[in-house]
Amino acid sequence: RRYTECVTTALWRRMEDPVLPTLRTMRTKRWTYGLTIAIAVFVCFHQYGVRSDSRVVIGSQVKTPSNCRSAMHIRRSDIIRNTAGALMLGMSHAARSDPVKFASGNDAPVLCAQAKEGMKRRRGIIDVSNTEVFERTPCKVGGYVSKLKYSIDAPEYFTPLTGYKDGGPDPSGLLDMRLESSDFGGDRPVSIVISNGETPDRKDYPWKKVSSITELGDPNQFLKILAPQLSVNEKIVSSETIDGVTYYRYQLYKAAANYNNRKVISAAVVNGELVTCVGLASESNWVKAAPVLFDAINSFRIMV
Secondary structure, eight states: OHHHHHHHHHHHHHTTSTTSGGGGTSOOOHHHHHHHHHHHHHIIIIIIOOOTTOOEEETTEEEOGGGSOOGGGSOHHHHHHHHHHHHHHHHHSOOOOOEEEEETTEEOSSOEEEEOTTOTTOOSOOOTTOTTTEEEEOOEESOSSOSSOEEEEEETTOEEEESSGGGOSSTTSOEEEEEEEOTTOSSSOEEEEEEOSOOTTOOOOGGGGOSBGGGGOSHHHHHHHHOTTOOOSEEEEEEEEETTEEEEEEEEEOTTOSSOOEEEEEEEEETTEEEEEEEEEOTTTHHHHHHHHHHHHHTOEEOO
16 A cells, blocks of 8 residues: 555656656557556656655545655565556556547548458457458448448547448448457457448338437337347436437347347437447446447437
């Protein structure tokens, strides 16, 4: 505890110095969390020490160097052990960084994953980090099946897929955008998929006759129209109107399912065109992925 207080004291004092300007601006992927703490340890014990006028608020108490052991009396083994612990702590959390905007019809803000020659028909779970299957390339996102322009804000460690049917994000040609991330661990990646709700086995699309999703009923009524055969164990629904567009939102859970059984959905209809934005996670990574998916799906906007 005293060790942590010393590190925190030095870090807060030195963050305003030009020596460490990048700590506030560098994107915080998993390794950056550990690296930032490790640098703080180095700064505290090997360069700056703890100043006599340093203060830091921890909980409801104001700590000063008198509450900390002198850096001279902390053993090297303690420094190494705690630094290693900080690095492991950073690696154990899903990456968090400032979101970037994925806008349909525009260039992706990050490099995309494209299946290599001969790998496009590969079956099974997609792992965009597998360099034997995927290569990185610039690409355009969205604009393949949806006539509406839209945007979504998601962390930069979500990788768009590209190069499938008509250059789109999936072999079936049914998706308009697909983002994948393996940063949350678990038995399968976390996905964000966007589509217009049209499938080969369906011919009737009630939303094509309305100008707003509200004309199809409340969120529960619309969900039955969108997915008549849907069966879930838990369902949370809500709605929100932003800039004249009403979005129906859902959080769905299906128990004992051998797939991404957690879904976060935002759907909107504008002038007969439906766009659904769906975040998918499995039970094994839901706890880590949930806050990120909520933020991303809630940021989904139709550009009108």
